[in-house]
Amino acid sequence: MAYLRLLAITAALLAWLPAAVAGCRCAHISPQEGFDRAQYVFTGTVAVAERHTWVVEPDRIWKGSLPRSVRLMDVYAEIDCEFYFERGKRYLFYAIRAKSGRDVFYHPQVCNLTRPVQSKRIATADGTSLWLEELIAKEHGPGTSPE
Numbered sequence: 001m002a003y004l005r006l007l008a009i010t011a012a013l014l015a016w017l018p019a020a021v022a023g024c025r026c027a028h029i030s031p032q033e034g035f036d037r038a039q040y041v042f043t044g045t046v047a048v049a050e051r052h053t054w055v056v057e058p059d060r061i062w063k064g065s066l067p068r069s070v071r072l073m074d075v076y077a078e079i080d081c082e083f084y085f086e087r088g089k090r091y092l093f094y095a096i097r098a099k100s101g102r103d104v105f106y107h108p109q110v111c112n113l114t115r116p117v118q119s120k121r122i123a124t125a126d127g128t129s130l131w132l133e134e135l136i137a138k139e140h141g142p143g144t145s146p147e
Contacts, residue, residue, distance in 0.1 A: 024081035026111035031122055031135055034113040038094035040064035040106060042143075043117055043133055049087040052077035056085075056093065060143040062136050064097075068146045071105040073098070081110040090117045092133050 035041055041063040048055035052074035058066045072095065074083045085091060094112035098105055108114045113132060121129040130138065137143060 024076075024110055029112070031113065031132060032139070034094055035063065035136065035140070037112055038063060038109055039097055040066060040093065040095045041136065041140075042066060042095075043090060043092050044070075045090045046085045046087050049085060052082065054085050056091075058146045059090075060133075060137075061146060062140045062143045065144075066146050071103075072108055073105045075107050076110050083108050083110075083114070091115065092117055092136075 029037075040061070042058045042061040044056040044058035044060075046054050047057050047069070054072045056070050056072055057068060058070060072085075072093070076082045092113065092115055093106075094109045094114050095106040096109060098107055113120070115132070117133055118131050120132045122132055122135045123129050124135070
């Protein structure tokens with residue numbers, strides 16, 4: 001009975017975790033470290049979700065300059081660090097740019113802070129907490145719209 005209770009609690013906790021990356025073990029990084037590592041930091045809604053490829057419509061950009069629609073590709077597909085993004089959901093993305101011929105696409109950064117919006121709270125120096133994207137706006141300004 002205790003085993004079943006522990007199993008149920010574990011399953012509930014795992015279902016509650018909002019991570020976009022499954023199974024990847026990463027060292028803890030601060031929001032500023034994550035920001036510094038990325039070429040692009042933005043929020044956006046997934047418009048198209050295919051197997052390890054997504055079209056995202058950015059709505060707020062804090063780092064880099066992006067068009068109204070960007071293509072994300074998962075270079076970690078079919079390994080422990082692969083990403084899962086759902087169509088119609090909003091995420092905070094930390095990404096790098098890649099180019100293949102004439103095509104430009106972006107890779108979400110594994111072991112960075114890419115995740116659904118309003119899924120990670122950060123403690124502030126004054127004892128309160130903010131959603132990660134609110135902290136970014138507080139530290140880096142309101143962001144810009146896509147071009």
